[in-house]
Amino acid sequence: MELCVALDLPTMEENLALVNTIKSYPVWLKVGLRAYIRDGEPFIKALKEINPECKIFLDLKLYDIPNTMADAAESIMGLGVDMFNVHASAGKIAMQTVMERLKKYEQRPLVLAVTALTSFDEDEFKSVYSEKIAAKADQFAKDSYEAGLDGVVCSAFESASIKLITSNEFLTLTPGIRPFGEDAGDQQRVATVELAQKEHVDFIVVGRPIYKSEDPAAVVEKIIEKL
Ligand code: C5P
Numbered sequence: 001m002e003l004c005v006a007l008d009l010p011t012m013e014e015n016l017a018l019v020n021t022i023k024s025y026p027v028w029l030k031v032g033l034r035a036y037i038r039d040g041e042p043f044i045k046a047l048k049e050i051n052p053e054c055k056i057f058l059d060l061k062l063y064d065i066p067n068t069m070a071d072a073a074e075s076i077m078g079l080g081v082d083m084f085n086v087h088a089s090a091g092k093i094a095m096q097t098v099m100e101r102l103k104k105y106e107q108r109p110l111v112l113a114v115t116a117l118t119s120f121d122e123d124e125f126k127s128v129y130s131e132k133i134a135a136k137a138d139q140f141a142k143d144s145y146e147a148g149l150d151g152v153v154c155s156a157f158e159s160a161s162i163k164l165i166t167s168n169e170f171l172t173l174t175p176g177i178r179p180f181g182e183d184a185g186d187q188q189r190v191a192t193v194e195l196a197q198k199e200h201v202d203f204i205v206v207g208r209p210i211y212k213s214e215d216p217a218a219v220v221e222k223i224i225e226k227l
Contacts, residue, residue, distance in 0.1 A: 001197060001227050004028035004057055004173065005220065006207030012039040016046055018210075021217045023051045025224055028083070030205055032059045044079050056081040057173075057203075061114050063087040066097035073098045073111070081109055085153055088113035088140035089129075095147035110171065113144035114153045115162075118176035121188045134158060138165055145170055151202065156191035159199035173203035179223050182209045193226045 005027050007015040015035055029047055036043070036058065047054055058081040062069045069086060076084050086098060095113060102108045115137040116125060125133045133155075141152045141162040151171025154162055159172040174196055176187040184190045185208055196204050206223065213219045 001201055002026075002028060002203050003220070003223055003227060004030050004203050004205045005210055006030045006032060006059075006175075006205055007035050007211075008032055008207050009035075009211055012043055012046070015039075015043070016050065018216055019047060019050050019054075022210075022220050023054075025217075025220050027220060027224075028055045028057050028203065030057045030059050030207075031081075033061075036060060041079060044081065048080070055083070057083040057085075058109075059085060061085055061087050062098075063090045064094075066091075066094040069094050070097045070101035074101055077102070077105060077108065083110040083112065085112040085114055086149075088115055088144050088152065092143045092147050095144060095149055099148040110150040112151045112153050112171065112173055113140065113147075113149050115140040115144075115158065116155065118155050118174075118189050119186050134161070138162065141166055141170075155189045156196045156199050156201055156204075157189060159196070159201045163200055168200075171202045172200070173205060174199075174201045175205040175207075177204045177206050177209075179204075179206060179209055179219070179226070193223060197227075 007029055009015045062072050116133050122133060129136050137154055137158045142165055144152050145166040153173045155176055156174040162172060163170060176190045178190045179193045210216045210219045
């Protein structure tokens with residue numbers, strides 16, 4: 001299992017300072033909407049300058065018509081990131097179109113699909129998708145697998161069952177991790193590192209428990225010791 005640190009701080013300077021303090025640890029760095037909209041490609045370049053070995057997950061959760069998503073995926077190729085994601089609810093055709101477009105590249109980033117956002121509770125999820133989270137997440141995972149994606153973003157509670165209906169090699173990445181039972185914030189379905197391990201999760205994403213801590217490097221070290 002690998003640790004992915006969410007760079008969700010209010011300024012680029014704060015994100016870069018955080019990366020500097022944890023650069024000696026083998027972690028993935030997650031660049032989300034806030035940071036990418038504000039700081040763009042220069043931010044990606046700055047991360048690589050701090051640590052040329054670092055792996056970057058661009059968490060933009062693409063959702064659009066198939067051709068627009070494939071165009072965006074091709075633009076992402078130019079950034080040199082190692083992983084990006086799309087929404088499975090954009091549909092199987094959109095996901096297939098993205099994967100088809102990336103076929104011409106010898107090397108491409110991992111492509112994951114978001115199943116159900118971990119901030120949903122059952123009621124809110126049902127009002128959007130008219131189904132229970134678990135059933136719909138399974139369906140989204142199957143669609144993503146059949147469309148040729150590398151894995152899904154899901155809750156830790158869904159990881160093992162998703163691997164059962166797809167493949168053991170189909171990757172799962174789970175946000176909503178509170179490594180040592182910290183405050184959940186707006187996340188509804190939070191899990192600890194132990195639960196993620198039991199569920200055979202491949203990547204855990206941790207944001208606030210690291211960047212809001214007084215000693216982020218110590219928290220990273222404590223998590224890595226457990227992996
Ligand atoms: O601070 P926290 O650990 O809750 O951060 C979780 C990170 O994972 C945030 O950057 C959030 O945008 C992202 N994320 C999520 N749920 C998803 C996909 C991504 O919380 N389904």
